[in-house]
Amino acid sequence: MAFAAFASTTAPTTDAPARRRSKVALLLLLPGILYLVLFFLAPLVSLILTSLQAPSEFGDIGMYSYAFRWENYAAVIEQYWPHILRSFGYALIATVLALAFSYPLAYFIGVTARRWPLLQSLMLVLVIAPFFISFLLRTLAWKQILSDESFLVTSLKAVSLLAPDAHLTGTAFSVIFGLTYNFIPFMTLPLYTTLERLDLRYLEAGNDLYASGFHTFRTVTLPLSMPGIVAGTLLTFIPAAGDYINASRDFLGGADTQMIGNVIEANFLVLLNYPAAAALSLILMTVILVIVGVYVKRAGTEELL
Amino acid sequence: MTRISFGKWLLPLYAALALIFLMVPIVYTFIFSFNDSLKSNITWRGFTLDKWLHVCAVQNGAVCQAFGNSLVIGLVATVIATTLGTMIAIALVRYRFKFRSATSLLLFLPMATPEVVLGAGLAAQFLSLGVPKDMLTIILAHTMFCISFVVVTVKARVAGLDPALEEAGRDLYGSPGQVFARITFPLLLPGILAAALLSFALSFDDFIITNFNSGAVTTFPKYIYISASRGIPAEANVIASAVFILALVLVVTAQVSSAARAKRQAGLG
Numbered sequence: 001m002a003f004a005a006f007a008s009t010t011a012p013t014t015d016a017p018a019r020r021r022s023k024v025a026l027l028l029l030l031p032g033i034l035y036l037v038l039f040f041l042a043p044l045v046s047l048i049l050t051s052l053q054a055p056s057e058f059g060d061i062g063m064y065s066y067a068f069r070w071e072n073y074a075a076v077i078e079q080y081w082p083h084i085l086r087s088f089g090y091a092l093i094a095t096v097l098a099l100a101f102s103y104p105l106a107y108f109i110g111v112t113a114r115r116w117p118l119l120q121s122l123m124l125v126l127v128i129a130p131f132f133i134s135f136l137l138r139t140l141a142w143k144q145i146l147s148d149e150s151f152l153v154t155s156l157k158a159v160s161l162l163a164p165d166a167h168l169t170g171t172a173f174s175v176i177f178g179l180t181y182n183f184i185p186f187m188t189l190p191l192y193t194t195l196e197r198l199d200l201r202y203l204e205a206g207n208d209l210y211a212s213g214f215h216t217f218r219t220v221t222l223p224l225s226m227p228g229i230v231a232g233t234l235l236t237f238i239p240a241a242g243d244y245i246n247a248s249r250d251f252l253g254g255a256d257t258q259m260i261g262n263v264i265e266a267n268f269l270v271l272l273n274y275p276a277a278a279a280l281s282l283i284l285m286t287v288i289l290v291i292v293g294v295y296v297k298r299a300g301t302e303e304l305l
Numbered sequence: 306m307t308r309i310s311f312g313k314w315l316l317p318l319y320a321a322l323a324l325i326f327l328m329v330p331i332v333y334t335f336i337f338s339f340n341d342s343l344k345s346n347i348t349w350r351g352f353t354l355d356k357w358l359h360v361c362a363v364q365n366g367a368v369c370q371a372f373g374n375s376l377v378i379g380l381v382a383t384v385i386a387t388t389l390g391t392m393i394a395i396a397l398v399r400y401r402f403k404f405r406s407a408t409s410l411l412l413f414l415p416m417a418t419p420e421v422v423l424g425a426g427l428a429a430q431f432l433s434l435g436v437p438k439d440m441l442t443i444i445l446a447h448t449m450f451c452i453s454f455v456v457v458t459v460k461a462r463v464a465g466l467d468p469a470l471e472e473a474g475r476d477l478y479g480s481p482g483q484v485f486a487r488i489t490f491p492l493l494l495p496g497i498l499a500a501a502l503l504s505f506a507l508s509f510d511d512f513i514i515t516n517f518n519s520g521a522v523t524t525f526p527k528y529i530y531i532s533a534s535r536g537i538p539a540e541a542n543v544i545a546s547a548v549f550i551l552a553l554v555l556v557v558t559a560q561v562s563s564a565a566r567a568k569r570q571a572g573l574g
Contacts, residue, residue, distance in 0.1 A: 025400030032389035032452055033408060039449040040415050043426030050429040101323065108320035121560045125553070126324045132552035133331050134545045135510050136529040140537065141330035141337075144347055184327065234417070242419025245512065250533035261421045261513070268425055268517065278429055281422040292417055 051278035062272030069275070076279045080263050084283065087260040090172070091241035094179035095187075098236050099229065101180070102188040106228070107221075109188075110195030127188050130181075139178055139251050143169055146177075146252075170254030178246035186235035194228030230299045238288055260284050331549065338542035345536020356539040363538045371528035372544050378440065378524060379508040382447035387501045389448075390455025391493070397456070398463040412453045423450055424517030431518065438520030446518045447511060451504035458503055462496025495563075506552070 051072055056063035077084070109127070113120045130138060145152055146168040156162040168174050198221065206216030244261030247253035253262070260280060268277035337346055341353040361369035393412070396402070415423065427446050431438060470492065474484040490497075512526035519527060529541055 022400060022402055025396045025402045028392040028396035028400075029402070029408065032393040032456075033411065035389055036411055036415065036449065036452060039427065039445055040423070041411070043423075043430040046430035046433055047422070047426040050433070104316060105320050105323045108316050112316060117564065121564065123320070123324060125556055125560065126327060128556075129331060129549075129553065130327055131506060131510070132549045132556075133334055134526060134529060134541075134548075136512060136526050136533070137334050137537075137541065137545045138330040140529070140533060141333040145329070145333060147347075149348075181327075181330075238417060238419055242421045243513075244421060245530075248533075250530075261419070264421050264425055265516070268428060274429060274432065277425055281425045285418055285422045288419060289417065 047278045047281055050274050051282055053275045053278075062274070064274060072275045072279045073283070076276050077283070079276075080260070080280060083258055083260050083263050084280075084287075086257070087241050087284070088287070090176050090179060090247075090257075090259060091237050091243075093176050094183065094240045095233050095237045097176070097180045098184050098187040099233060102184055102191055102232065106188050106191035106195050110192045111198060111200070114196075124192065127192075128185050130185055135182065136245060136251075139182065139245055142174075142178055142181065143252055146174055169252060170249070170257070172257055174252040175247045175257045175259075178252040179240045179243060182243075182246065183236040183240055186239070187232040190231035190235065191225065191228040194225045198224055226299060230296065234292060234295070238292070241288060242284060334542050335546045335549070338539055338546045340539050340542075342539045344538070346539045346542065347536065356543050360540050360543050363540045367523070368525075368528060368538065368540045368544060371523045371525045374440065374522060375509050375525040378443050378447060379505045381444050382451055382508045383501050383505045385444075385448045386451035386455050386504045387497060390452045390500060390504075391459045391497055393452070394456045394459035394463050395489075395493075398460060399468075412456050415450055416453045416457075420450070420511075420513040421517075424514035427514070428517040438518055438522075440522050442518045442520070443515055443522060443524065446514050447508040450511075450514060451507055454503055454507060455500040458500035459493065459496045462493050462499075466492050502555070509548075 049066060050064070052066075052068050052070065053064035053072075054067035054069045056065050105127070109120055109123045113123065144150060147153065148167055148169070153162065153168055157164055157166075162168075202220050202224065203216055206220050211219070241259075242261050244259055244265055245251055247257050247259040247262055249255070253259075260283075264277045264280050264284070267273040267280065337349075338356060339352050339354065340346055340349055341351040341355070342348075343350075393408075397405075397408070402408075424446070427442070427449070428438075431442055436442060466489070471484050471488050474488045475481075479487065510526060512524075512530060515524050515527055516530065523531070525541075525544065529537055532538070532541070
């Protein structure tokens with residue numbers, strides 16, 4: 001019996017118990033998969049159909065009929081290409097900044113602090129602590145810290161580090177700052193996970209072979225931490241590209257920092273232009289999936305889930 | 306070891322500063338929960354405990370109602386997503402079946418899709434089916450995006466589970482139900498709890514998907530979004546700070562108890 005269990009975990013079997021087990025697998029999978037089909041896949045199909053809709057012939061706002069208006073895509077790209085480019089630009093800069101910020105931090109927690117497990121877990125708790133406070137409130141806190149009347153901005157102006165008529169909020173700077181801050185934990189955690197498993201003997205070997213610290217880092221540490229870098233950059237880039245809270249005018253953004261998410265929200269919930277919102281959503285999703293696909297293939301990390 | 310160089314202290318110093326930087330808006334939010342503010346909570350007007358003592362007093366309890374909605378939605382979505390996700394995780398690790406890679410892809414895609422797309426997609430579907438947006442549509446939406454995260458979290462735990470333990474249960478004539486209830490489930494419990502906490506946290510703090518599927522229902526993040534233009538009362542800071550402290554206590558307790566368990570096991574071995 002114990003032997004059969006061993007066999008069933010190592011190789012596929014074709015005997016009767018195996019067939020019964022595959023029925024169990026089906027029962028375990030079915031409810032969840034069905035749920036995702038109904039509430040993830042079907043909405044994507046809805047989104048595709050909506051993106052091709054034409055305005056109703058009676059001209060009512062918010063009323064559309066099913067059609068195959070591919071022009072919808074050309075129209076939104078023509079109207080919103082600055083928002084589309086801006087979203088990916090902001091997300092890319094925020095991802096690079098978050099990586100630069102997180103790598104030394106994750107290295108310290110995962111490698112240097114290995115001797116002190118308590119300190120290590122305390123620091124990890126601090127890294128994820130921003131998750132425990134409302135995303136919107138912490139973004140608003142930054143808005144107030146960076147606002148024109150704030151202590152920080154008035155001091156910077158007093159010592160002439162900032163021009164007297166300069167603003168920090170409502171600019172590309174504040175939006176990218178907010179995106180970077182809000183997604184840092186998503187970058188730090190996967191980096192920590194790979195660096196924590198880094199075998200220090202490789203670094204010693206580099207040292208023994210008279211490699212400089214930088215050379216060892218570039219040829220040993222960096223390649224070994226690649227899975228963490230790939231996971232972290234994706235976990236940061238994807239939500240950052242679709243985010244519309246940081247760029248919203250009531251938060252850190254202004255009139256000319258609007259991102260694709262803001263436009264999707266405005267078209268769907270305010271202008272009731274569902275086809276435009278759907279077309280923009282699908283453009284965003286397609287670009288992200290293409291980037292993810294190419295990136296994962298080049299970086300060579302197949303098993304993401 | 307006695308040589309103290311600048312380079313040696315650079316990294317710890319950086320890590321300390323980086324962690325302080327991460328704490329800045331949290332501390333800010335916490336401090337302003339004690340602000341004796343009027344309508345909006347932007348300038349410091351003096352210390353008070355009032356907002357903590359009378360959280361629900363403001364705006365006929367609108368903040369508390371939104372908070373209550375978030376709790377209910379979070380709890381229901383967590384229970385459903387954790388159940389469905391745990392079942393999938395067990396199936397993925399323990400069984401071989403057809404369409405395995407299609408299943409993995411279906412689980413991976415919701416995590417790789419920006420929230421605004423998930424939100425707009427569901428809203429488009431509810432719109433075309435004529436489903437009115439309320440509490441139920443929010444719960445359906447939250448459950449959907451939590452499932453994948455539950456699968457990833459529980460899967461790691463299932464993979465670390467020794468199948469011989471369940472086999473021993475079967476050898477002792479335990480029924481499949483008994484084996485699951487007495488062996489599999491208790492061993493998976495820490496992973497399941499972690500997944501449930503994660504999915505509650507994701508649901509509780511979600512704004513983007515909620516905004517598309519909530520209709521007139523207000524959750525805590527949506528309340529903040531709506532109030533952002535006219536000023537957020539300090540009571541919102543009170544609730545956020547209280548949730549923060551609770552979550553912190555929970556996580557630290559879990560860390561300490563798992564460290565103690567590891568120590569005990571190391572002692573036994």
